[in-house]
Amino acid sequence: MTPPVSFPQNPMQTNNTFSLNRFSQTAKYIPAGVGGPNIIVYKVDEYRNNVWIGSVLRETEQVILDCTSLSPPPTLHIDTNSIIGGKWQNNRVEVCIGQPIQLCFDIKTSDNNAKLELSDNPVQLLPGMTITYYNQNSDSVRGCLIWTPGLNKTGEQNALISIINRDCNTTNIMMDFGLPINFYIVPAINISNDTTICMGETATLFASGGFNNYNWSVVSGSSLSLSCTNCPNPTATPTVGTTYAVTSAGNICPTNNNYKGTVRVNIYPDPIQTPQISIAVSPTGKVWEGLLVTFTATPTACKIPAYQWQLNGNDITGANSATWGSTTLKNNDVVSCKIICGDYCARPQTQISNDINMNVSVSVANTKKEEGIVTMYPNPNTGSFTISVSSTNSTVSNIEVMDIMGKVVYSEDITKSSKTHDISIPNIPTGVYSVKISVDDLTEIKRLVISK
The missing domain is CATH 2.60.40.1080 (Immunoglobulin-like)
Known part of the structure; x- marks a missing residue:
């Protein structure tokens, strides 16, 4: 025998095409010719937690036939006149969800000696389908099914009918076949x-x-x-x-x-409303480092605004109210505000305000720290304090006191040339203020704490 029988490539004459897949548990081969029967024994080992606990042997019989001498396989014919609750179209039975369908079919063979036996099981059929068979063990068997399609399976589906020819006169072997009945379950709207x-x-x-x-x-x-x-x-x-x-x-x-x-x-x-947002700044014009600058947003056509302030195009963490202030702005900073409108009919919901470009001057306190020409005492105080200029040739010309919102709460132009000046603001509330002191052509900012 060429090639000789060998394991595992050629346990029978397959021209060394036999292969066994241990993972899918399938064997494949191409027969070299008609012959048999051949007995192939499979050994199956069982392991538990990687420990071998036993094995079992299973025999299979392989017979290779000359199919040209066999009778034609059986065919399936749908009796379209028997269909109730469906329609035969495009070589399939179209059915509706939840509507019972009844039909009969015939499976025939041209071999008058055939003894066809039809069967099925729940795996082969669609859920809930039942089939009754008539005239079993003949060359023409009829089946009639009843089925109500459910919601879970729609589109192309099929039921498989198993067929065994129990006539062994030709081959001494019972031949088995499988034929599908094709359905199309129309999907729900x-x-x-x-x-x-x-x-x-x-x-x-x-x-x-x-x-x-x-x-x-x-x-x-x-x-x-x-x-x-x-x-x-x-x-x-x-x-x-x-x-x-x-x-x-x-x-x-x-x-x-x-x-x-x-x-x-x-x-x-x-x-439909189109939200808008505009912002304003206080104080306006040129400001100086350390001064609190306050921005206020005013929305229109929006009842439920949410705010996000932005500095140079970037969101400012935590800046989510209608006002925002800062004492750390730099020259040429750009401030804007984004509004996200929660109104149902806002189109679009997000808008960006106008830009405000900052003009920030450097104060005397930053450029001439070494001079220290202005002092303010006592600090903290209850509303009465003194401003003193240490430079021989300098005098105070103007004083402004501003709250944390940038609002001027006290202002005084000083016409009398003096190195010291007493200030009294008896009704000023407790808090932290900025004092802008103009000395000649320079300006210095002092932090004032009122404690009562």
Whole structure:
């Protein structure tokens, strides 16, 4: 015998094509010729937690036949006149979800001596399907099935019928076959969810599934508010809350609820609004380092604003109110504010304000620290304090006291030339203030603490 029998490549004459996959537990080979029977024994080892606990041997008998001498395989024919609750179309049986289907089929062979026996099992059939067979062990067997398709399996499906020819006169071997009955379960219709639009807006409705033929209608509300009534995606323009119905039922299930539905379009009482936001700064004009600069945002056409302040195009962490202030701005910084409007009819919901470009001067306190020409005492105080200039040739010309919001709470122009000046603000509230002191053509900022 060429090639000789060997294991595992050639346990029978396969021209060394025999292969065994231990993981998929399948064997494959190409027969070298007619012959047999050949006995192949498989040994199966069992392990538990990587410990061998035993083995078992299984024998299989292989017979290679000359198929040209065999009778033609049996064929399956659907009796289309027997179909109830479905339709034969495109070489398949079309059925509806939830609607019982009944049909009969015949499996025949041209071998008059054949003894066909038909069977099935739950794995081969579709869920809930039952088949009754008639005239078993003959050359023509009839089967009749009853089945109600469910929601879980739609589209292309099939039921497999097992066939054994128990006539052993030709080959001394019982031949077995499998033939499918093909079904198409029409998917349920899928439609838009209920929605709410603003006054003057439109809503696009959609439908899919079913028999791909759609019929829209108005149940209640604005009549004549659909752009089309026999398309999958009409545009709805209701002026009041309106309920629309759509159906997509073929002639095999015209009243099936799985192929119809409704969608409600509600009208929000507000029209579409375009939010806007503007910002202002205080104080205006040129400011100096260390001064508290306050920005205020003013929204329009938005009842539920949310704010996000930005510095040089970047979000400022925690800056989410209508006002924001800073004492650390630099020259040429750009401040803006983004509004996210929570109103239902805001279009768009996000807008960016105008930019404010900062003009920040460097103060005397930063450029001439070594001089230290201005002192303020006592500090803290209750509202009375003294400002003193140590430079021989310098005098105080103006004093401004500002709160943390940048509002001037006290201002005084000093015409009398003096090295010291007493200030009394008896009604000033407790808090932290900035004191802007003009000395000749220079300005110095002092931090003032009022404690009562």
